[in-house]
Amino acid sequence: LNHISDVICDIDADIISLQEIENGSAFKLLRDRLKLVGCEYRYGAISNNPKSAIEVAILSKYRLSNLR
Numbered sequence: 159l160n161h162i163s164d165v166i167c168d169i170d171a172d173i174i175s176l177q178e179i180e181n182g183s184a185f186k187l188l189r190d191r192l193k194l195v196g197c198e199y200r201y202g203a204i205s206n207n208p209k210s211a212i213e214v215a216i217l218s219k220y221r222l223s224n225l226r
Contacts, residue, residue, distance in 0.1 A: 159191045166217070167197035176215045179204060185215050192217075 166174060179185050185204045192198055199217035203225050207213065216222070 159187060162188060163191045163195050163197065166192060167195060172220065173216065173218045174199075176217065177212075179213045179215045181213065182206075185213070189217070 176185075176188075179188075182204055185202065189199060189202055199219055201218040201220065201222045202216060203222055204215040205213045
């Protein structure tokens with residue numbers, strides 16, 4: 159989490175997409191760590207496919223709408 163957070167903060171993107179997120183808990187831990195290091199993404203979403211072992215996600219500094 160530390161290394162991933164450092165890389166995301168260095169990129170300094172307004173919106174970033176992520177692949178191979180293990181699950182919603184791992185995504186929450188990443189968002190919490192980003193906030194802790196001062197690189198908060200207020201909005202985020204993760205896919206929810208029970209047939210998949212991994213998920214994709216998005217982090218955004220802008221409000222997300224029309225997710226499906």
